[in-house]
Amino acid sequence: MEESASLGQFIPLHYHYNMLSDTHRLQGFQEAIHAMVRPGSRVLELGGGTGVLSFFAARKASKVWCVERNPELVREARRILSRNPGAERVEVIEADAFEYLPPEPVEVVICEMIHVGMLREKQVPVLSSFKQRYREKFHAPLPLFIPEAAIQAVQPVQQSFDFSGFHAPVPLFQHPYSMQSDTKGLGEPLPYQILSYREDLPGECTWKGEVTVTEAGLLNAFRFITKNILGVVPAENRTIDWFSQYLVVPLEEPLPVERGERVTVSFFYRPGDPLETLSGSLAVMKD
Ligand SMILES: C[S@@+](CC[C@H](N)C(=O)[O-])C[C@H]1O[C@@H](n2cnc3c(N)ncnc32)[C@H](O)[C@@H]1O
Numbered sequence: 001m002e003e004s005a006s007l008g009q010f011i012p013l014h015y016h017y018n019m020l021s022d023t024h025r026l027q028g029f030q031e032a033i034h035a036m037v038r039p040g041s042r043v044l045e046l047g048g049g050t051g052v053l054s055f056f057a058a059r060k061a062s063k064v065w066c067v068e069r070n071p072e073l074v075r076e077a078r079r080i081l082s083r084n085p086g087a088e089r090v091e092v093i094e095a096d097a098f099e100y101l102p103p104e105p106v107e108v109v110i111c112e113m114i115h116v117g118m119l120r121e122k123q124v125p126v127l128s129s130f131k132q133r134y135r136e137k138f139h140a141p142l143p144l145f146i147p148e149a150a151i152q153a154v155q156p157v158q159q160s161f162d163f164s165g166f167h168a169p170v171p172l173f174q175h176p177y178s179m180q181s182d183t184k185g186l187g188e189p190l191p192y193q194i195l196s197y198r199e200d201l202p203g204e205c206t207w208k209g210e211v212t213v214t215e216a217g218l219l220n221a222f223r224f225i226t227k228n229i230l231g232v233v234p235a236e237n238r239t240i241d242w243f244s245q246y247l248v249v250p251l252e253e254p255l256p257v258e259r260g261e262r263v264t265v266s267f268f269y270r271p272g273d274p275l276e277t278l279s280g281s282l283a284v285m286k287d
Helices: 013-020 023-036 052-058 071-081 123-138 275-281
Strands: 042-046 063-068 090-094 108-111 144-146 149-159 172-174 183-185 190-196 207-212 217-233 238-243 246-257 262-267 283-286
Touching: 013 071, 023 052, 023 108, 023 144, 023 217, 023 238, 042 052, 042 123, 052 063, 052 071, 052 090, 052 108, 063 071, 071 090, 108 123, 149 207, 149 246, 149 262, 183 217, 190 207, 246 275, 246 283, 262 275
Parallel strands: 042 063, 042 108, 063 090, 108 144
Antiparallel strands: 149 183, 149 190, 149 217, 172 246, 207 262, 217 238, 217 246, 262 283
8 A cells, every 4th residue: 555545544552552641632532422422322433543432432332343454453452441341342343444334323433533634644534435335335314423523723823943952944743732832823723624524524625815913923834723523512502622733834934924914825735645745835925
């Protein structure tokens, strides 16, 4: 298989252990799964990893099919799940999520193959393929999806690329729930894409738009933000959200900007593409 096709689909085991200690991620999913999985229902998880989300689902579901393609992780998920009471209802299946369908219809599908910008990992193409094959096989309404939707935004920033005196304008990841003292926002985050997993999913993330500068500075990067709507709780009029790590992409040519100025930004990539496709297409122009 070509590297670009398998990109983001083989995550080393120690990343999975790290993902278990990301409490914002796990608590968000746990809450959404608790809110959306009805007692006795059937659940499919695509890309199960250690099996943690399938385990949350098994607290209420009668059956969970947990699909994982990496054989090392399949073994690890089975080992870990066997130590968790209730996980007997989880069946770990070694299969490709682009091909697998459960033996019977399910009420909920969980899929967390999410990278900021929907880059690298295959969340969008996997779910597009799943929906088409599910409809053909079962002629049934689509299940609920966890997450339900995502909002993607871009923000003009002035970013320090100084690393102990070493200047390196390279893409950076940031923890979305902590202060970023090396980043100065020069404008508000602007949504460039809203995707709902139950609707038709986009084949590309092309955008050209104007951002208004609210702080003078050196515009030398754009920050990409992906807010995942894990679930909607209509009774409480709220959503359960989880932000992917932010991505700061440097500009080839930094641009001094003044408050009130407008700049046009454009980029092009497809969901699942490498970061380089986004960084290579990112362009900015003063009006
Ligand atoms: C970001 S991890 C999430 C794992 C787990 N759901 C969790 O929340 O901790 C994505 C998982 O999807 C798996 N994966 C990626 N592509 C896949 C595919 N085509 N078929 C099945 N699993 C896949 C990866 O091996 C990885 O375990």
